[in-house]
Amino acid sequence: MGLLDEWGDVLIEEGLREAADTFFGARKALEDDLAIFTQRVSLLATQTEEIENWRAGLRCFFGSTQITHDLFSALGVCVTGTCPLCASACHVCFNRPRSLTRKASFAKTIWAVYTHLAELIRTYM
Structure with missing residues (x-):
């Protein structure tokens, strides 16, 4: 019985090791994907802020939200929402x-x- 108990213990230990490797390996891959996703989201957030500043700058430059909207429509860009007018956008983007x-x-x-x-x-x- 001692040999069978030993084999059983080895099989249990090996099964637990494989389960842990599978779980933690999948978790590590998920954490890596999450880190890449978070990095891309922060990059897109920065780009979005820059685009919104330019949009506000164009609004300031043209002096009208409608003219800015017409410009984007003519370029084929679908703009939703209101154009925020950031007071510093005119000076940040361009004079x-x-x-x-x-x-x-x-x-x-x-x-x-x-x-x-x-x-x-x-x-x-």
Whole structure:
């Protein structure tokens, strides 16, 4: 009986070892998959935040949610939800070109009047 008991104990021990290897091996694979998934989610969250900042920047640049929505529609991008307007998005993403500011428009107008007046004076002289 001693030999049979010994074989039984060895079989039980081997079965438990295989079950543990299977369980912990599957668990390790699951943990690895979960780590990869978590890493991808954090990467996508960062990209989503950047996209939302650009979207808010475009909203700030165009001055209208409807124009921004029409732009995305024309590009074939389906946009759902409202466009968040982050006050810092205009400065974070891009600065409004100087030629589109009121000060620059005024300066261009003054320059155009000045050059036209200078041309008239030159012609007169």
